[in-house]
Amino acid sequence: MTDYVPIFFATAVFCYILGCFAVLIPRKHQLFAHYFAQVMSILGSTLILITAGIYLLSGETALLKVAFVGRYMLAIDGWSSVFLCITGLAGILTSIFAVDYALAYIGKRLRELSGLWNLFLLSMVLVLVAQSTVSFLVSWEVMAIVSFLLVNHDSEKRETWQAAYQYLVMTHIGTAAIMIAFFVVGSGSNGLNFSELNISQSETTARNLAFTAAFLGFALKAGLVPLHVWLPNAHPAAPSHVSALMSGVMLKVAVYGFGRFIFDFLGPVDFWWGALVLVVGLLSAFFGALYAQMEKDIKRILAYSSVENMGIVFAAIGAGMLLLTTSHKEYAVIGFTAAIVHSFNHSIMKSLMFMVAGAVNHAVDDKNIEKMGGLAKLMPWTAGCALTGSLALAALPLTNGFIGEWLMFHSFAFLAQADAGTGVRLLAALAFILSGLASALALGCFVRVFGVVFLGRPRARRAESAHEVSRFMLAAMLIPAFLIFVSGILASPIVTIAQHVAEANLPDLKMLNEEHLLIWGKDSGMLNYDTFVLLIAAVVITIFAWLIIYRGQVFVKRDVIWNCGTEPTLRQQYSGTGFSKPIRRAFDFLLKPRREVVFLQKENKYFGRSMAYTLTIPDRFTEKLYIPLQHHLVKTASFLRRIQAGSVRIYIGYVMVAMVLVLIWGAM
Amino acid sequence: MDISFYNYFLFPFLQMLLLAAFAPLVSGIIKKTKALLQNRRGADITQDYYDLRKWWKKKTVITPYTGFVFMLAPFMYLLSTMLAAFLLPNMMSNLTFGDIFVFVGLLAIGRFFMALSSFDAASAFGGMGGSREVYVATCVEPVMLLAVLTAILKSGSTNIYTMALNNGNQINVAVVLACIAFFILLLSENGRIPIDNPDTHLELTMIHECMLLEYSGRLLAVIHLASMIKNMLFMVLFSLIFLPIALPLAIKVIITAMGIALMESLNNKMRLFKIRAYLLATGGLLLLAIVAQ
Numbered sequence: 026m027t028d029y030v031p032i033f034f035a036t037a038v039f040c041y042i043l044g045c046f047a048v049l050i051p052r053k054h055q056l057f058a059h060y061f062a063q064v065m066s067i068l069g070s071t072l073i074l075i076t077a078g079i080y081l082l083s084g085e086t087a088l089l090k091v092a093f094v095g096r097y098m099l100a101i102d103g104w105s106s107v108f109l110c111i112t113g114l115a116g117i118l119t120s121i122f123a124v125d126y127a128l129a130y131i132g133k134r135l136r137e138l139s140g141l142w143n144l145f146l147l148s149m150v151l152v153l154v155a156q157s158t159v160s161f162l163v164s165w166e167v168m169a170i171v172s173f174l175l176v177n178h179d180s181e182k183r184e185t186w187q188a189a190y191q192y193l194v195m196t197h198i199g200t201a202a203i204m205i206a207f208f209v210v211g212s213g214s215n216g217l218n219f220s221e222l223n224i225s226q227s228e229t230t231a232r233n234l235a236f237t238a239a240f241l242g243f244a245l246k247a248g249l250v251p252l253h254v255w256l257p258n259a260h261p262a263a264p265s266h267v268s269a270l271m272s273g274v275m276l277k278v279a280v281y282g283f284g285r286f287i288f289d290f291l292g293p294v295d296f297w298w299g300a301l302v303l304v305v306g307l308l309s310a311f312f313g314a315l316y317a318q319m320e321k322d323i324k325r326i327l328a329y330s331s332v333e334n335m336g337i338v339f340a341a342i343g344a345g346m347l348l349l350t351t352s353h354k355e356y357a358v359i360g361f362t363a364a365i366v367h368s369f370n371h372s373i374m375k376s377l378m379f380m381v382a383g384a385v386n387h388a389v390d391d392k393n394i395e396k397m398g399g400l401a402k403l404m405p406w407t408a409g410c411a412l413t414g415s416l417a418l419a420a421l422p423l424t425n426g427f428i429g430e431w432l433m434f435h436s437f438a439f440l441a442q443a444d445a446g447t448g449v450r451l452l453a454a455l456a457f458i459l460s461g462l463a464s465a466l467a468l469g470c471f472v473r474v475f476g477v478v479f480l481g482r483p484r485a486r487r488a489e490s491a492h493e494v495s496r497f498m499l500a501a502m503l504i505p506a507f508l509i510f511v512s513g514i515l516a517s518p519i520v521t522i523a524q525h526v527a528e529a530n531l532p533d534l535k536m537l538n539e540e541h542l543l544i545w546g547k548d549s550g551m552l553n554y555d556t557f558v559l560l561i562a563a564v565v566i567t568i569f570a571w572l573i574i575y576r577g578q579v580f581v582k583r584d585v586i587w588n589c590g591t592e593p594t595l596r597q598q599y600s601g602t603g604f605s606k607p608i609r610r611a612f613d614f615l616l617k618p619r620r621e622v623v624f625l626q627k628e629n630k631y632f633g634r635s636m637a638y639t640l641t642i643p644d645r646f647t648e649k650l651y652i653p654l655q656h657h658l659v660k661t662a663s664f665l666r667r668i669q670a671g672s673v674r675i676y677i678g679y680v681m682v683a684m685v686l687v688l689i690w691g692a693m
Numbered sequence: 694m695d696i697s698f699y700n701y702f703l704f705p706f707l708q709m710l711l712l713a714a715f716a717p718l719v720s721g722i723i724k725k726t727k728a729l730l731q732n733r734r735g736a737d738i739t740q741d742y743y744d745l746r747k748w749w750k751k752k753t754v755i756t757p758y759t760g761f762v763f764m765l766a767p768f769m770y771l772l773s774t775m776l777a778a779f780l781l782p783n784m785m786s787n788l789t790f791g792d793i794f795v796f797v798g799l800l801a802i803g804r805f806f807m808a809l810s811s812f813d814a815a816s817a818f819g820g821m822g823g824s825r826e827v828y829v830a831t832c833v834e835p836v837m838l839l840a841v842l843t844a845i846l847k848s849g850s851t852n853i854y855t856m857a858l859n860n861g862n863q864i865n866v867a868v869v870l871a872c873i874a875f876f877i878l879l880l881s882e883n884g885r886i887p888i889d890n891p892d893t894h895l896e897l898t899m900i901h902e903c904m905l906l907e908y909s910g911r912l913l914a915v916i917h918l919a920s921m922i923k924n925m926l927f928m929v930l931f932s933l934i935f936l937p938i939a940l941p942l943a944i945k946v947i948i949t950a951m952g953i954a955l956m957e958s959l960n961n962k963m964r965l966f967k968i969r970a971y972l973l974a975t976g977g978l979l980l981l982a983i984v985a986q
Contacts, residue, residue, distance in 0.1 A: 399815075401760045412762070419805055422776075422798040434794045434838070438845050447984060450846075454983050457842050458976065461835035468805055469827035476812030476823070482758050553792045553852065558702065559799075562779050563772060565706070570768050574915055583757045586816040586907055599812065599820020607828035611969050 026079050027089060030101075033076040034091040038150070040069035044143030048136050055135045059127060062139035066120040066146055073150055074113030077106040081522055086529035088220075091154060098218070099154040103526035104288065107365050108153050108281040115273035115372045116146050122380045122501035123266040125494075129387065130178070130264070138178055138264070145171045145270065149278055158207045158217040161282075165203065168278070169196040172271060176263040188258035195245060195255040202242035203282070209235040210290045219285070225292020232291060236298050239286040240305075246279035247335045248328075250309040251646040257316070260328035261392060265383025268324060272331045272379060273372040280338055280368055284361075287346065288530040294349045300452060303343025307459040309336025312646075314466035315612060318473060318605045319642045322392045323382045326474055327375065330418060333463055334371045337433060338364045340460065344436040347452070349531075351443040360436035361527035366520055367429025370512060374417040374426055377505035381411040384498060385478060388491040394477045394601050398484035403491045406499050408479045413506040415471035417513070420464055423559060425513040428520065430464060435552055469608065477601040484595060514556045602640065609642070618642045700783070709778040712929070716921040717741035719928065719950050726954035741921065745914050753910030758815040766810035767908065767915040773803035774922040781929060782854040791853040793841050796930075803919065804830055807904050814907035822903025825965060829888060829900060832972045833881050839979040840878055843871040844934050846986045857933040864937050870982035875935040876952065877975045883924045885953060887963040887971070898962070928953075 044065030050058035080089060080101055092099045101109065123142065130138055148171055151164035173196070177189035207222075209231055214221045224232055241252075248256040260268045287294065313333030320326045345360025382392075384407050389397050401408035417426035437460070441453035483489040493499070512519055586593055609618055623637040668679075721738035728735020755763065777799040780791030804826065811823030845851055847868070848859035881888045884901035893899055899906075905916050925946075932945035940948075963971060 399758070401762065405761075408760075416802075416805070419801070420798070421802045421805060422795055427798055431792075431794050431798065435851060438842065438851055441842055441846060441983075442849060450983060451980075454839060454842060454980060457838040458835040461838040462831065464801075465827075465831040465834035468801060469808070469831060472805060472808040472812075472823065472827060476809050476820075480760065480762055480809065480812040481815035554795050559776055559779070559795075561702065562706065562776055566772055566775050567768075570771065574768060574911060575764075584754050586756045586758075586814050587818075588816060593816060595815075597817040598815045599817065599824065604820055604824045604827075607824055607965065608831060610966060611828060611832070 027083050027085060030076050030079055030089060031091045033072045033079070034099075034101075034154075037069045037072035037076065038092070038147065040065045040072065041143045041147035041150070044069065045140050045147070047143070048140035050136060052136070055131065056128075058136045059139045060124065062136075062143055063120050063124045063127075066123075066143050067117055069143070070113045070116030070120060070146060072113075073109055074117065077101070077109035077113060080106040081110065081526070084525065086525075088156075094160070097160045098156045099151070099160070100156050101154055103529045104284055105153045105281065107369065107523070107526055108277055109150065111277050111369055111372045112146065112149050112153065112274050115270060115376050118373070118376050118501065118505050119266050119269045119273065119380070121504070122269070122383070122498060125497040125501075126266050126380075126383055126387070127264065134178065138175070141171055141175055142267075142270075145175060145267075149274055152278055153281060156219045158211060158219075158222070161219075162200075162204060162207065165282075166200060168275065169193075169200060172196075172267075172275060175267045176259045176271075178264055178267070179262070182262075184258075185262040188255075188262035192255045192259045195252070199242045199245035199252075202238045202245070206235050206239035206242060206286065209238065210286075219289060222290050223292065224290060227292075233295070236286070236291055236295075239283065239291075240298075240302065243279040243283035243286075244305065244339070247276050247283075247339065248309075248332050249305050249335060249339060250312045250332065251650055253309065253313070253332045254644060254647050254651060256332060257320070257325045257328040257644070260331075260379075261322050261324040265324070265379050265386060268327070268382075269376040269379035272327070273376040276331060276335050277368045277372060280335070280342075280364065283339075284342070284364075284530070287342070294346045296347070296350045299343050299346030299348075299350060301343070302346055303340055303452065303456060306336045306338070306340030306343050307456055307463075309333065310340060310463035311336070311459045311466070314463045314470060315608075315615070316642075316644065318466055318470040318608055319616065319618075321394055321601060323385065323394050323474065323478065324379070324392055326394070326470065327378050327382060330378075330467065330470065331371075331375060333467055334367065334375070334418075336463070337430060337460070338367050338371070340456065341367065341429070341433040341436055344433065344440050344456065345527075347440055347449065348436065348443060351440075351445040351449070353439065353443045354531075356436070356439040356443070357531060358524060358527045359432055359439060361530070362520060362523045363429050363432035363436055365523040365526060366432060369519070369523075370417070370425035370429055370509075373505050373508050373512065374414050374424075377410060377502060377509065378414040378418065380498070380502050380505070381407060381414060384494045384502065385411075385491075387494060389485075389488050391485070391487060394474065396485040397478045397488050398598070399480070399482045399488060400491055401479040404479075404493045406493060407502065410499075410502040410506040411475055411479060413509050415475045417509045419468040419471045421468075422554075423510070423513050423556060423563070425509050425516070427513065428516045428554075430460070431554060432520070432552075433460065466608070469605070473601055473604050477604070481598045482595055484598070484600075514560055516554065516556050615645065616642055617645060704783050705779045705781075708781065708783060709775055712778045712781075712925060713775065713918070713922055716918070716925040717745060719925050719946060720921045722947060722950045723954050723957075726951050727957055730954060730958040741917075745918060748909075748914035748917065749911055751910040753912055755909075756814050756816075756907060759813045759907075762806070763810050763813040763907075764912075766806040766813075767912045767919070769806035770803040771915050771919040771922075773799050773801075773806075774919045774926060776802075777926055778922065780853065781926070782857050782933065793844070793851050793853055793856070796853065797837060797841070800923065800926075801830075803923065807916075810908075811904040816907060818903055818906050822900055822906070825900045826904060828965075829881065829968060832968050833878060836874070836972050836976045836979065837878055837882070839976055839983070840871060840875045840935075843867065843874075843979055843982045843986065846983065847871075853930070853934070860934055861937045861939045865985070867982040867985040868935075868937050870978050870985070872935045872937060874975050874978045874982070875931055876949075876956075877972075879927045879931050879949075880953065880956060881968070881972065883920070883927055886957040887960045888968055890962045893962075 044062040047058040047062035086103055088100045088102045090100045148164050148168040155161035173193045179185045210222050210224050213224045213227045245252040310333050313329045317326050317329035341360045341363035345357040348357035417424040420426040420430045437453050437456040441450050619641045621639045625635045720741045725735050725738045777796050780796050808823040808826050811819035844856045848856040889900040928946050928949045936945055
């Protein structure tokens with residue numbers, strides 16, 4: 026079957042390129058251009074999914090050439106085909122959603138939106154199949170710029186272009202770091218092809234520098250703390266389907282790049298590398314979940330939740346890297362498998378949740394969750410999808426979100442047992458504490474989001490007249506909702522494939538030969554999470570429960586709630602801000618919320634005064650790190666400006682001084 | 694029928710039903726012991742069965758604002774505790790079956806839905822309960838995982854069955870510390886004094902009871918049964934893994950029940966924001982246990 030892979034791949038690329046040309050279709054046919062582009066991206070993504078799927082299912086591990094561009098080879102292996110799979114699947118799901126959702130942009134550069142959408146998908150695919158430094162960096166840069174343009178689509182709004190330019194600057198710092206990493210790695214080899222890049226023999230300083238630069242660059246793209254600041258700004262600014270694709274796929278492309286460095290270029294892992302990745306991942310998971318619970322903008326909540334989930338992925342990678350330095354190397358596979366599985370599953374659930382956010386935004390015309398409420402009655406299907414996505418993002422069993430976290434916990438458990446001293450054991454304990462906090466906070470966060478948005482009574486006039494989204498958008502949301510359960514229950518084959526890929530990347534290890542991480546119905550698997558038995562048990566209990574509890578149930582009446590004898594008003598319901606109050610108070614030493622109460626004086630001094638209460642929870646990393654940094658940067662720049670006085674004589678003087686210095690240096 | 698059907702399905706299922714059947718009794722034992730300790734005569738230990746029957750027979754009043762989540766939540770709570778009971782080591786066949794992380798995860802399903810249901814009635818009090826429940830869970834979860842880690846380090850496995858086998862074969866500082874810490878967690882997780890008072894019905898101080906303020910009739914019975922099962926599950930888990938005494942399980946559970954009653958009689962309910970420090974101290978105990986192991 027793998028013989029057909031290049032054909033599928035070439036057709037996919039062809040589809041994407043055709044889709045890009047939608048921009049050239051005349052403006053009066055913009056609807057046609059849009060539909061054409063989206064059909065092309067659905068087709069292309071399907072073919073990419075088939076390409077990667079064939080490769081993964083064939084069980085091959087060798088590099089497979091898919092195309093040549095000039096002298097640059099494009100090829101896939103296990104690691105890249107996992108991420109191609111993610112790109113293909115999330116590409117299909119979000120493109121279907123975009124067909125109807127993007128119609129809101131008719132007359133607002135719709136052709137450009139749809140054309141760039143194809144280019145964005147294409148650039149991500151090319152990053153994943155690039156096999157040389159040049160093609161990797163070029164596609165990486167195209168991906169960065171195209172995503173900037175997509176974020177900046179509503180460029181008339183001030184906050185949009187601010188967020189977009191912040192993203193542009195940040196992503197270029199990341200690109201610079203990645204380039205440094207490639208320079209260091211490439212300096213010890215003959216060519217620029219990935220197969221020739223390897224600095225396992227180089228001296229420690231070079232390897233440490235390459236690792237640090239690569240981690241910095243990819244962590245920035247993945248949105249790890251403290252480099253995450255662009256993410257919660259860029260997501261609310263971008264159209265919802267673009268956010269879905271960015272969160273679902275682009276963040277994972279960073280995981281791909283980092284894994285490429287770890288597996289292929291850097292050679293044996295140092296202890297502190299693993300520890301750094303683990304701790305940064307854990308901190309991202311914790312802070313992401315904490316800020317997600319504090320935010321009011323639904324898309325910012327989801328963006329912070331992405332920070333949390335990327336933290337989980339990197340924490341799992343970190344645990345795997347640490348295990349590689351211990352005497353129990355074979356268990357490192359669990360960490361990397363967790364990273365792969367969670368990347369895959371997160372792309373499905375985060376795509377779904379951004380679609381839900383888009384649908385809700387469409388219906389209520391507001392992104393503030395405090396202005397929603399009671400939508401479950403008005404938009405029952407959307408509510409069902411949102412509930413599914415929330416369950417998965419809260420990492421509850423039988424959904425796919427649980428599997429990755431569960432494997433991550435196991436990798437921590439193996440780390441604690443690895444007999445590498447008390448330090449490592451305490452590191453594992455720290456991992457348990459922070460990831461436990463993160464998962465509990467994530468659960469609270471999605472209780473809050475779903476509860477405030479969909480339950481209770483409408484909190485604003487606009488939410489009372491909300492209506493269900495179109496059938497097409499619903500279909501686009503129902504597919505990932507369904508996939509969440511399917512991939513949650515078919516956990517065993519997915520984990521087996523991921524394990525196979527992880528093992529292929531760590532070739533010189535004594536692996537968990539033939540031992541699968543989890544197996545249905547037998548207790549021969551290493552770890553036991555029998556989704557199948559649990560599912561049957563759940564179904565049996567459900568049938569009994571339906572027969573016993575609900576069938577004979579008699580509801581006498583619907584009556585108003587108990588409210589200490591008064592009529593309940595809309596504003597007495599718990600708000601999202603109120604809901605997160607205990608957590609805000611428990612972590613106020615980290616969050617430093619700012620409260621401001623202003624008494625507005627009325628004619629009557631004693632009665633009828635109105636109060637204004639504002640609560641702001643600024644991102645502490647922006648406040649304490651970026652704003653001082655920016656301040657110092659401006660200060661240094663204005664200091665340096667003095668040497669550029671604009672007078673020609675001074676510049677001639679500089680030339681003179683420089684020449685004299687060069688002459689003296691030459692004479693010495 | 695294949696033998697694995699019995700081992701994998703029928704026996705755990707029967708065990709689950711057994712656990713559900715005995716849960717109200719254990720709850721009754723706690724209440725009776727508490728009453729005796731407080732010089733009261735107290736209700737009969739089978740009183741909880743009567744209470745459940747009473748609620749079961751009563752009709753349900755629901756508010757006009759609620760939707761499907763409100764109806765679904767009690768059942769999901771029951772389902773999550775039942776499935777978690779499914780994972781406990783099997784008394785009838787010696788199969789290694791349940792993973793401790795799956796156990797913890799399954800119980801989170803119930804918490805998720807109960808906290809959600811607190812929003813659905815659009816009342817001022819429900820959300821308060823849900824909010825506090827989430828806060829307490831956030832404080833408990835990391836400490837719970839540390840307790841799990843001590844058990845993993847002791848037994849070298851994440852399987853509840855292997856952990857139970859390794860219990861009681863040695864008693865050292867680490868085991869005692871972990872035992873104390875998990876007992877505190879048991880109290881916190883099940884809404885017991887000093888975290889929450891299961892007997893209070895003042896809206897402003899409740900946590901768990903506050904979330905079920907709008908429930909009545911059969912749905913209320915289901916919720917109460919589920920929380921009794923959850924309490925029982927934690928007591929069984931404590932007896933199996935952390936209580937280092939070689940006695941039959943039933944006796945250990947009764948000892949635990951009496952211990953809970955004693956703790957509830959000796960302590961006051963704590964201020965909500967003291968819980969953080971309280972559980973931080975518990976986490977400290979567990980870190981000591983991890984280092985000492």
